[in-house]
Amino acid sequence: MVLFPPQRGNGTFAQWYKGSRSPRASADYHPTESVLTPPRPTMTTVKARDYYPITGRNSTGGTFDRIPVEELKADHPYQWTLFVLGFAWIKGTPIPFPGVVQPPLKTSLSLMEIGGIHGRPYREWAGDRRTHDEALADFSGVDKKDTNPSPSRFGGYCNHAAITFPSWHRPYVMLIEQAIGDYAENVAQQIENSNPGEVGLWVSASKQLRFPYWDWADPRVEKEGLPSLFYDNDLTVTATGHKTVTVPNPLSFFNFPYIPEDFKDTTRNGVTAHFSVWPKTYRHAADSATPVGSNIADLQTTLKQQAEDLRTKVGMLFSFPDGGDSSIIYDQFSNTRNESRQENDNTTVGSLEGVHNSIHGAIGGNGHMGNPDYAGFDPFFYCKWAFPGSVLLLIPIVIQSITPTSTGSFRCGNGATPATG
Numbered sequence: 001m002v003l004f005p006p007q008r009g010n011g012t013f014a015q016w017y018k019g020s021r022s023p024r025a026s027a028d029y030h031p032t033e034s035v036l037t038p039p040r041p042t043m044t045t046v047k048a049r050d051y052y053p054i055t056g057r058n059s060t061g062g063t064f065d066r067i068p069v070e071e072l073k074a075d076h077p078y079q080w081t082l083f084v085l086g087f088a089w090i091k092g093t094p095i096p097f098p099g100v101v102q103p104p105l106k107t108s109l110s111l112m113e114i115g116g117i118h119g120r121p122y123r124e125w126a127g128d129r130r131t132h133d134e135a136l137a138d139f140s141g142v143d144k145k146d147t148n149p150s151p152s153r154f155g156g157y158c159n160h161a162a163i164t165f166p167s168w169h170r171p172y173v174m175l176i177e178q179a180i181g182d183y184a185e186n187v188a189q190q191i192e193n194s195n196p197g198e199v200g201l202w203v204s205a206s207k208q209l210r211f212p213y214w215d216w217a218d219p220r221v222e223k224e225g226l227p228s229l230f231y232d233n234d235l236t237v238t239a240t241g242h243k244t245v246t247v248p249n250p251l252s253f254f255n256f257p258y259i260p261e262d263f264k265d266t267t268r269n270g271v272t273a274h275f276s277v278w279p280k281t282y283r284h285a286a287d288s289a290t291p292v293g294s295n296i297a298d299l300q301t302t303l304k305q306q307a308e309d310l311r312t313k314v315g316m317l318f319s320f321p322d323g324g325d326s327s328i329i330y331d332q333f334s335n336t337r338n339e340s341r342q343e344n345d346n347t348t349v350g351s352l353e354g355v356h357n358s359i360h361g362a363i364g365g366n367g368h369m370g371n372p373d374y375a376g377f378d379p380f381f382y383c384k385w386a387f388p389g390s391v392l393l394l395i396p397i398v399i400q401s402i403t404p405t406s407t408g409s410f411r412c413g414n415g416a417t418p419a420t421g
């Protein structure tokens with residue numbers, strides 16, 4: 001399965017591919033680091049060890065729940081510290097911590113590269129394991145799906161408006177989850193090594209760390225909107241000796257280390273997003289090359305207004321009639337451009353992608369989250385995505401004719417399960 005066809009633009013695929021393959025891509029070639037590379041049984045790069053049953057992060061020795069981000073912050077102080085440190089590290093702006101030597105950050109695991117997988121820049125991910133020949137083998141010069149796809153393909157790797165929409169984004173979140181988790185284990189070990197009195201506190205927390213989710217279908221969203229941990233300037237974390245310290249919040253925005261050439265200003269509904277010059281990610285920004293910052297008041301008003309509708313739409317995903325054809329239901333459940341609509345189709349339950357689009361718009365406005373080409377750079381993207389990723393694990397409830405087989409760990413926060421809306 002080809003999960004992420006590259007953009008060909010006006011040139012041939014071969015031109016695109018040669019032009020886009022940056023030297024650092026091969027220098028940064030790490031055969032075991034990617035969870036995104038699709039199965040290619042005939043390719044020599046495929047190794048049995050690259051595949052493993054997914055029950056959370058690899059090699060933690062257990063299966064642990066993803067938990068709501070608010071709960072991670074309130075009740076799991078060591079995991080919270082490690083998550084915050086890990087997110088800052090992946091952004092290329094590590095937070096110093098006594099006794100910790102920051103592990104090197106591979107280019108391919110930086111937020112600049114991971115964020116760029118989703119949309120722009122339209123070029124190969126630095127961690128893509130395919131050789132030049134393997135990538136070319138994906139392309140057929142005589143196949144319309146490659147030369148003239150209709151509708152035309154999205155330019156990044158991500159899959160939208162297709163049945164692969166949910167299953168593409170789940171491993172995408174796992175990539176950042178695994179990277180931050182590996183970092184957390186490394187740092188936790190260093191902390192315990194230099195603080196023998198804290199042995200047992202950090203390493204076990206690091207093993208249990210999963211990427212937290214934000215449940216945007218929780219009834220609290222109507223009143224409280226977006227939790228401030230996503231936009232506060234600073235966050236409080238627990239340091240050694242049970243002390244708390246204040247650190248810059250890595251979840252509120254991302255400073256671009258450089259602006260890729262193909263970042264373009266985009267005007268929608270008369271409002272321009274100045275992506276070609278904005279040095280950092282914004283949410284609901286002013287139509288200006290130099291906005292003062294994200295307009296959180298606007299964001300909150302929009303989100304609170306839409307919250308009930310969002311929650312209803314998530315609940316509706318679980319109201320497909322029993323006994324239907326599971327392939328048709330999955331098609332309708334998963335994405336906005338389902339192909340299997342029937343002539344007399346009275347189904348109005350919406351789709352996971354549809355409701356997910358609404359949350360992108362509500363949070364991003366004209367900012368990066370509101371546009372698939374740039375959304376992956378906003379740190380919020382991944383906590384937001386960990387939620388529909390988890391809704392996906394409830395698919396056996398949606399399609400009742402399938403026996404539940406999910407071994408993935410999932411838990412909803414605060415009793416507000418998506419199943420009950």
Ligand SMILES: N[C@@H](Cc1ccc(O)cc1)C(=O)O
Pocket residue numbers: 356357358360361369370371372373375376
């Ligand atoms: N393009 C979608 C919103 C969206 C934004 C970013 C994404 O990654 C995905 C979807 C819409 O207009 O509804």
